[in-house]
Amino acid sequence: MAQILITGGRVLDPASNTDKVLDVAIDNGVIAAIGAKLPQPAGCTMIDAQGCLVTPGLIDPHVHLREPGHEHKETIATGTRAAIAGGFTSVCCMPNTSPALDSPESMRFVYDRAAHAGMCRVFPVAAATKGRKGEELAEIQLLASSGAVAFSDDGDCVASAGMMRRIFTHVASTGRAFMQHCQDPTMTRGAAMHAGAIASRLGLGGWPREAEEIIVERDVRLARKSKARYHVQHISSAETIDIIRRARATGVEVTGEATPHHLHLTHDVCDGYNTMGKVNPPLREQRDVEALRLGIADGTITVLGTDHAPHSQDEKALPFEEAPFGFVGLESALPLYAEALVATGLISWARLIALLTIEPAKLCGLDVSGLGKLAVGGPADVTVIDPDASWTLSKETLAGRSWNTPFLGRVMKGRAKHTIVAGLLRK
């Protein structure tokens, strides 16, 4: 296997508190050495990383790869291509496929397809209930031993408190985390966007913040009792962050996740019935955007996830109420996070890289296999980032199958220049 030498970059590895200009040598799929002025082996691939950040491969704990069942939107092959373009070496895919990822066979399917695609690593998040219907518990133990890195019924919330309690008990015994899509369905029937002035003016069904907060409040109580690890996906409401902050202060193992779009956009995007502003949970108001940014700055929110959700143009062209929820996000995530959090002075590059590497690795138990960090002898998953690269997001720059994103045409600062997975240069 080819050797790679990355020279002169700022090596940022939050797990080992490294922040220094160093070289990184890769050999046979693992990191062979990290140090100053490393020797150049004959025939190795040289990467000049001057002016760049050299970080552990980025990890996205929340993507939708649509396979099996919705291959016209995305496949494991096209979605992982988008991941590589965005600097991600590992992604965790949600189980709302067709059929749902709720069996050992489906776990194997994901691993096989990802290996066949040969781009980034893919780790399946298994459904917690059969068919994600919320009625019958999935075979949690069997799924964990078949490679499920976490559990979630994402796309839907586990609405029943009784079922949620059973899930927590079973998931806690596996050591995995449960990831909740927090949406009380009785409060969002027919809702298409944030319940506010714009929804009223457009005559669209409004989606209140409480639909999210009530579930988080309930789940925190249940998680405390069962000692389960609980993860709140794609936070949209300012008050949700307060609930998580209080719960963490009392020792509940709860983590929160923010998406690039909730860190930037408000319900204004939906005006004029623009379906490129339609996402679940909905874009809300400026105070929610501010609270999310501050929640990351004060350490309440520790994980970033794109909720990469591809849909075809035909689907997004439907009338607002019928159009599907969601945006693609893998390729634009890194510059959008940097713009919201680093350029504003809220956090350092080192903290941003932690939120994209060791923190999601711990959430999904990937740190145990050496992912999310740079360690000699560990897997050579490395991302080389040019923090100053200026580029424009366009359909042509997107490597996935769909281009449903409200950020098209936006000038981005910062980009993954190289993405290395298991010692292989993928970009």
Ligand SMILES: [Zn+2]
């Ligand atoms: Zn979701």
